[in-house]
Amino acid sequence: MARILIVDDDLDIIDSLRLILEGNGHEVLVKTDTERLNDEVRSTSPDLIILDVMFPEDFQAGFKAARRLHKDADLAHVPILVLSAVNQRSNLSLSFSESDISDDFMPVQGFLEKPVEPRVLLEKINEVLRGAASDHPA
Amino acid sequence: MEEIAQSSTPSPTQRFDWGASAAFNEDLREQELYERLWWFVRTRWVAAGACMAAGGLLSASSLPLADAVPAFVLAALLLAASNAVYIAWIRRSFRIRERRLPRRFVLTQMAGDFLVLGILTYAAPPIRPALFVLFVTHVLLATLFFERNISAVMTGLGATFAAAPLVIEHVVQSRPPVELSSRLVLIIALVGSYYAVWFLCGTITETIKAKEHQLEAAHRELVRLDREKSRGTLRATHELKAPFAAIKSYVYTLRDGYCGPLPDKAQEVVMRIGDRCDRLMEKITDIIQLSNLKTLEAEDAKFETMSLRALTGDVVRELMPEAEAAGVLLKEPYPVDEVSDTHEIDTYDADGPICVPGPTLVRASAENLRTLILNLARNAIAYSPDGGRVDVSVIPRERTVTLRVRDQGIGIAQKDLPRIFEEHFRSNEAVRKDPSGNGMGLAIVKEVARLHGASIEVSSEIGRGTEFLVHFDAARETKGGGVDGANTHRG
Numbered sequence: 001m002a003r004i005l006i007v008d009d010d011l012d013i014i015d016s017l018r019l020i021l022e023g024n025g026h027e028v029l030v031k032t033d034t035e036r037l038n039d040e041v042r043s044t045s046p047d048l049i050i051l052d053v054m055f056p057e058d059f060q061a062g063f064k065a066a067r068r069l070h071k072d073a074d075l076a077h078v079p080i081l082v083l084s085a086v087n088q089r090s091n092l093s094l095s096f097s098e099s100d101i102s103d104d105f106m107p108v109q110g111f112l113e114k115p116v117e118p119r120v121l122l123e124k125i126n127e128v129l130r131g132a133a134s135d136h137p138a
Numbered sequence: 139m140e141e142i143a144q145s146s147t148p149s150p151t152q153r154f155d156w157g158a159s160a161a162f163n164e165d166l167r168e169q170e171l172y173e174r175l176w177w178f179v180r181t182r183w184v185a186a187g188a189c190m191a192a193g194g195l196l197s198a199s200s201l202p203l204a205d206a207v208p209a210f211v212l213a214a215l216l217l218a219a220s221n222a223v224y225i226a227w228i229r230r231s232f233r234i235r236e237r238r239l240p241r242r243f244v245l246t247q248m249a250g251d252f253l254v255l256g257i258l259t260y261a262a263p264p265i266r267p268a269l270f271v272l273f274v275t276h277v278l279l280a281t282l283f284f285e286r287n288i289s290a291v292m293t294g295l296g297a298t299f300a301a302a303p304l305v306i307e308h309v310v311q312s313r314p315p316v317e318l319s320s321r322l323v324l325i326i327a328l329v330g331s332y333y334a335v336w337f338l339c340g341t342i343t344e345t346i347k348a349k350e351h352q353l354e355a356a357h358r359e360l361v362r363l364d365r366e367k368s369r370g371t372l373r374a375t376h377e378l379k380a381p382f383a384a385i386k387s388y389v390y391t392l393r394d395g396y397c398g399p400l401p402d403k404a405q406e407v408v409m410r411i412g413d414r415c416d417r418l419m420e421k422i423t424d425i426i427q428l429s430n431l432k433t434l435e436a437e438d439a440k441f442e443t444m445s446l447r448a449l450t451g452d453v454v455r456e457l458m459p460e461a462e463a464a465g466v467l468l469k470e471p472y473p474v475d476e477v478s479d480t481h482e483i484d485t486y487d488a489d490g491p492i493c494v495p496g497p498t499l500v501r502a503s504a505e506n507l508r509t510l511i512l513n514l515a516r517n518a519i520a521y522s523p524d525g526g527r528v529d530v531s532v533i534p535r536e537r538t539v540t541l542r543v544r545d546q547g548i549g550i551a552q553k554d555l556p557r558i559f560e561e562h563f564r565s566n567e568a569v570r571k572d573p574s575g576n577g578m579g580l581a582i583v584k585e586v587a588r589l590h591g592a593s594i595e596v597s598s599e600i601g602r603g604t605e606f607l608v609h610f611d612a613a614r615e616t617k618g619g620g621v622d623g624a625n626t627h628r629g
Contacts, residue, residue, distance in 0.1 A: 010380060010384055013380075013383065013384050015388075016384070016388050016391050019396040020390075023396045054373075054376045059372055059373060085376055085379040085380045085383045086375050114386075115386035115387045116387070118391070118394050
């Protein structure tokens with residue numbers, strides 16, 4: 001079972017995710033902003049980060065945090081799953097989808113839309129963790 | 139620069155300062171200068187040729203201008219030699235990209251031209267009126283391209299080269315003093331008229347420059363506002379959707395037993411909460427989407443060339459479970475060939491499937507076009523009776539590609555047809571058949587069609603069904619393997 005860090009400012013989303021993840025035997029860590037996220041990841045060594053995009057301080061804070069993590073050689077291997085309420089169907093040039101994932105623009109391993117079906121979330125987590133394990137064998 | 143600031147007040151009714159700087163718009167002028175460089179050079183070759191031809195003609199004729207032959211030849215040689223230097227200069231300047239070069243370069247050319255014109259003015263008195271006009275053309279160019287102080291200097295230089303031959307001629311040929319006064323009058327008239335041209339043209343140029351600055355500032359402001367609007371909409375969307383996402387997440391945890399087992403009745407209530415939550419969220423998404431689409435122009439949307447058939451196939455497959463749940467027969471209308479877009483497709487007429495070969499490429503904004511197909515197909519399913527059939531097909535023609543969505547549903551009354559694309563409009567039949575609809579689907583379809591320059595035809599009969607035809611301009615494949623759209627100006 002994995003140690004998963006949830007980075008989200010919405011406490012209800014955190015609680016519901018915690019119910020699902022802990023219910024499936026995962027360990028859940030929580031951070032409600034993206035400040036000093038690199039330090040937090042360094043000290044807690046999560047297997048996976050579930051990351052929101054829009055935070056009150058900056059509507060792209062999640063992206064920026066993902067890029068900061070990606071630039072840090074010690075942390076770049078930690079897989080990131082973006083979980084956001086704004087999806088590509090909202091018709092905005094600032095929106096994003098799986099096709100936008102790239103090392104430069106969005107260095108993450110997956111993209112999910114809130115609210116996410118527990119089954120879909122768990123499948124995606126397993127997929128990303130399997131990918132991370134094969135990329136970085138312990 | 140002070141003069142520019144004064145003349146930049148466009149009209150008394152202008153109430154807003156758009157934050158434009160009154161500074162001379164050097165970049166725009168320099169760009170224009172770059173584009174004109176070869177034009178100047180080419181014109182000078184013609185002038186050199188004309189001088190040489192004139193010299194040749196004069197030497198072969200018995201006209202009294204035969205004395206001017208050496209001057210014409212000299213002018214032709216000077217023009218040709220200076221032009222050769224200019225060409226070398228242009229090649230070098232483009233190679234090294236020295237930003238200041240074109241301005242100095244053009245000023246040098248003008249001075250050179252003034253010298254040649256001065257020589258001809260001295261040598262060929264009969265064509266002086268024409269030469270004086272040629273001086274004016276250079277004054278005009280200087281005033282158009284340069285700041286007022288520089289163009290004033292160039293005007294003075296032109297006037298000097300125009301007047302000098304008259305003075306030199308007077309001195310060299312020892313003309314009687316009585317002629318001097320008439321020469322002075324001519325010189326004063328020349329200088330006066332050149333500066334009058336400089337003043338008038340300069341004033342007009344300054345006004346145009348001021349307008350240019352206003353336009354630039356207005357454009358920058360529009361770009362900024364547009365960006366603000368996008369951010370605002372994104373925030374609003376997020377703020378509206380986030381609470382529903384949280385509620386729905388809790389619904390999922392309850393439904394899936396993460397909070398312990400629920401009694402059957404509670405399970406059912408939870409599902410209903412989830413359903414209502416979905417509907418409200420859809421409604422909010424529709425409203426936001428429609429508001430975005432209304433302000434979206436073709437130039438701002440990301441247009442690409444795509445197969446309407448392939449996209450329609452994707453949407454239809456996505457809707458299969460929905461159609462099945464509603465008891466509606468929605469068939470994948472044709473096999474989609476991933477490699478070639480010219481695969482034969484099935485459409486349906488009264489006798490069943492027919493084949494229509496041909497490409498179905500269109501220039502479109504994928505996400506918006508997808509929404510259009512989805513909304514039309516979803517409507518067709520929603521208003522179809524149990525066991526009804528919905529046909530979605532794509533029909534290529536020479537200049538257009540048509541999306542056809544046909545159902546055997548409740549139909550639309552003739553009196554309601556003109557209103558179906560209005561926001562929130564729902565016919566009585568529609569409300570009876572599907573009370574939960576929000577009347578936004580077709581308004582969104584209309585906006586997407588507008589964005590794509592597509593036209594829509596609707597035919598319907600109460601109780602028999604409805605047919606929507608959306609006609610798009612066809613995009614064509616070019617020889618190079620790229621694509622060329624009839625509407626390539628978009629996107």
